[in-house]
Amino acid sequence: MITLNINGSQHEVDVDPETPILWVLRDTLGMTGTKFGCGAALCGACTVHLDGEAVRSCSTPLSAAEGMNITTIEKTTDGSDRIGAAVHTAWVKHDVAQCGYCQSGQIMSATAFLASLPAGSQPTAEEIDTAMEGNICRCGTYVRIRAAIADAASNLV
């Protein structure tokens, strides 16, 4: 049994400790907001926060998460997190999603990025691009992702 702290709740799971966090979330716990895209930390669709840092859950084993706080899209966008709420609101306002499949990962990368900025600072266009380079969107929603992040940042000041 491994005890995981996910979105503020304790979960006991009986799985191989080398199992990636992604598959425990999706298959064991039924939390399907986190997506499978590449299985190799190349596309960012599976991004979650581990103690506030964005990590690729498809390539992060459970053993690396013991004793740490895992945060997923379900929690980040439920209104309880100030930055998550700002990002979620901006995502809806800018109608970012097309197919929407990669957007959980995009939002998790965006929130970790905004949280990493000094309070009150506005990211440049280049900083936004650099922060989001690891997240692929095959629909090509990047233009609206840029706009939504800039908008969310301005609303967080």
Add this chain to the structure above:
Amino acid sequence: MFKTVSYSELPSALQQMMERSRSTVVPAMPRRSFLKMTGAIGLAVGVFPQLAAAQATEAAETELKPTEQPSAFVQISTNGEVTVTINRLEFGQGVQTALPMILAEELDADWSLVRSKLGTNDMAYVDPLFGMHLTGGSNTIKNSFTQYRELGARVRAMLLAAAATRWDVDVSTLRTEAGSVLSADGRKLGYGELAETAMALPVPQTAVLKDPKDFRIIGKPTQRLDAQAKSSGQQSFGIDFKLPGQLTAVVVRPPVFGGKIASLDDSVARAVKGVKAVLRIPLDRGAEGVTVIADGYWQASQGRDALKIEWDTSAVEKVDSEKQLAQFREMATQPGPRQFDADMAPLETAPLTLDAECVFPYLAHAAMEPLNCTVQLSDDRAEIWMGSQSAGLDAGAAANVLGLKPEQVVVNVLTSGGGFGRRFSSSSDTAVEACQIAKAAKAAGIDAPVRMLWSREDDMKGGYYRPTNLHRARIGFDKEGNVLAWDHTIVGQSILTGTVFEQYQVKNGIDAATTEGMRSPYPLPMRLTVHHPVANVPVLWWRSVGSTHTAFVMETLLDDIARATDQDPVAYRMKMFGTEHTRHRDALQLAVDKSGYGSKTLAEGRAWGVAVHESFSSVVAYVVEASVVDGQPKLHRVTAGVHCNLAVNPRTIEAQVQGAAIMGLSSCLAGSEITLKDGVVEQSNFSDYTVARITDVPEFDINIVPSADAPTGMGEPGLPPLAPAFANAISRLTGKPVRQMPFNLA
């Protein structure tokens, strides 16, 4: 289908057929009782029953086609919520919002109470013009615009009639507004309050449609209905669907397409915790594979990694990309069937000539959601859940595998994470593979629903690619840029030969899916020869199909001619469009005006690039700014002029043009190609197959030409002109033509 018309004529021919069917005299209106049907299947009061149930009762009496029955498309709850069923797959293109907009417009619904859901393989959800379930060809809005308007108008008429009965007034004294019926004396009833009464009324045969000048929803930039769900991880996709006790299956496929198993050692795999079964199954293209069925994906993939398999690939061709290109070049020198013909004698005497060869690689669709399909079997029934662009075809193929009748198979269409053509193959390979697994599992005593799930490596290596194409052109022209003769050859695998669509789309040995986009709309004396080599690589349509390469060839070669004759590329195209092609002219002019082309001074090191292309009945023009940075092409700014007639949801159209352009940009970038060595696909994941990332993406300015004409689709037409516009800018900077995708400036 339509045996007497060629593929290129299909849309107009279909429209004529539709017109004929509409003008058919309809017999007297039959009696229908929605209430009785409601009772028969026990649906909640206030809900229009679904068609499958309706078919079992008196609905057969109606003269309305299944695609015209409100019962299959509209549910109104007592609280006034209107749920519209979508007759397509939603995979990003936004029909899940646009079709409800169209229906809600005629229904006069309260937009804040409109919801939507996807349909099934029920005959109600066929494309009303093609007569089959189909999400493709950018057809949804074009073919279902009138259908969904009429559905909304019929339901509105029934609600009006219900209110007239309730109030005992003449229906002509009533009007509707935002989900309510209003009487002349100020009384008001919500649609939710009227739904039950309305259901008891007959469905009107004729639908009275609004004057488009009264539209208040259609044409208004509207937020997607799924925006909230898709911004919070709440949207459920095919991969998220789960039944109680469901198992997950992965498949090992042979390294070469069509290979078979020589030997299998599964002893270690069977011992992996969570693995339920390891089974040999037949695969697409006569191949054999092994499926590992387990509690979850991770256990299944651990089991797969533990398999020891030796493959027999002795009987199948092993394609090698380099050798294939040499073979295509040899074929291009041979005579072959001709799509167009013209006098080529002027080539000998033309003042100027241009020889060109363009090469396009295999491309993977690489949709973000890996292919998946869940199957639940019982003795006389199969239920399938998948993101399908062709639910009817997939149901038929599934029935074949399972030994069932098509009516014993239900395909539930689930929202997909992209697709770009990959979720519609004429072999129904995804559904077939999942059914082979389910069948084998059942035979092995596993009584549980099974979800098949591909890995990204499966997606890159497992086939169905945009085919490799080689184009050769020899063009003679004069100093004014007038083309005197254009001798053109295309060599590329046929997508449709050997499929059920061959008889409709392959004429005289030429596949229209290869040649679409050639010559038109330019008045060129072109001879077009086409060769379709056979190769052991599965190929498929890929967002914008033939235009992925034909637009590039046409728009770069014409640009070369303009440059060689010192003509402005915009003026040159405008001259060739003449007075006939006003949509092309208007789209290009709008892009030119908004871009500042011809008036703005570009930043140092940048050049303009221009391209225009019509595909799937819509025209997109791009004026771009690009440069070369450290030897690599860089796209900075894209200004679009779009002509899709009436823009149903301009907000989605903007998104579709951006997205299609970025997918087009992807295919220009180094590493955006699938190559084969000894029959094996060399790429495996996003590490070695390039797709555009945010750092590759330019600024966009999308502009739509105002129009009130019947709308045309926008899922694909934004893609084709991007690469040639980009290439034309690069050529202006380097002085060298770009003849290859992905671009190679070396």
